[in-house]
Amino acid sequence: MLPPSLRVGLGLTAALAALVVVVLGVLYAGHDEPGVVDRWIIQPTADSVRPPWRNAALATDFLGEPAGAATLVVAAVTGCLLLRRPRAAVLVVVGAGMTVGTTTLLKSLVGRTIHGDDNLSYPSGHTAFLTALALVVALLATGRLGLGRTAGTSLVLAAALAAGAAMGWAQVALGAHYPTDVLGGWCTALAVVPATAWLVDRLADRLADQMPDRMADAGRRERR
Template sequence: MVSAVRGRVAALAALAAAVTGVLAWRYAGEAAAGRTDSRITEVLDDQPDLAHGVARELATLGGPLPVAVALLLLAPLAAYLRGVRGLALVLAGPPTAMVTTSLVLKPLVGRTNGGELAFPSGHTTSVASIAVTCAVLVLGLAAVPRALKLLAVAGLAALVLGVGVSLVVRGMHYPTDTLGAVGVALAVVPAVAMVIDAFADVVGDPGPDPRALDPREHPTEVLPRARPT
């Protein structure tokens, strides 16, 4: 069960990395919107003014202060529900994704929008990486009904989509910048989770904090372990 779960997670991370890599290759060194960007932007521009107003406000969620507050709130919660491994995921996953975007991919790809490095979107990476971290932690809680897990993941996905749309509507990024950022989050956070699990397994970590909802779970595994029969 655990090997199968990790295999699926690894496949998802590899696919996300591949998508981001293709987009990076396609738009490297460019400053103009591509055909896909233009079509998506046209669709968004046709939406009602109210939708635009709401969307514009969501871009601020990817700023440094909201992101720092989110991580500070999420860290103790992850430690309580998922133990040391959950805390490690919060402290390592999103920051690694953000560094990968800002210090590695942006200068390497060199795509610009308004004179600023744009690919992948830093704001979207921040929100998406935190959302993916939350999804990993939530999906591993056996005590939570499957329907609620899926509802939580859908809500997190909607939030990331809203932030991406906001950035496009405000002209801060092209749509493919935000798609690349989601790819970074989906590639980096699960990879960090698997590294944490692997390291903890090697050093003989006994598992999650006994205060967790189910002591048989491993905090950073996406799905709970198989139950003994």
């Protein structure tokens, strides 16, 4: 799931993304108001959400809600299995789960809120989820198309940017998150998914290496 040609580039991207997540988390820990950069972006974005754009924002937001997210995951897993890519199916579930789990943990640690003390906002789980799913799909496409380092990295990052921008716009426009929350969610997915893909590959390769030995042992037992 993580082609060798992409490992260095995406590894560096993941490290940089993780650094951004940590820096923003430290800067906004315990805050309950938008920062300076947030204020520059919030009002123009909110002004853009008028019919029919509000409906588009609500539809995009739904993709990050439990029902919408579950539908996307089931569709993605089904597609991976139809294409006979079980590793990709595993990565859809594990990658999305790890990404959302990381954002949930970070929200508790950072403690940034919006619209009241009960609404933890950093990083955006909606943005992280959709970006993570886009990354997995792009990694699958890169492998199937046999893309090289430049083309493959460009496709993966472009997919992540498109998904993150769409969900990020919806979250800020609907007042669910600050822009820096969105950036944190996007970077969380960029940090978690490549590492998870590498881990899935390692575990799958190890299981594949062990299968011949297990089959040989089974054959010897049958002959006895």
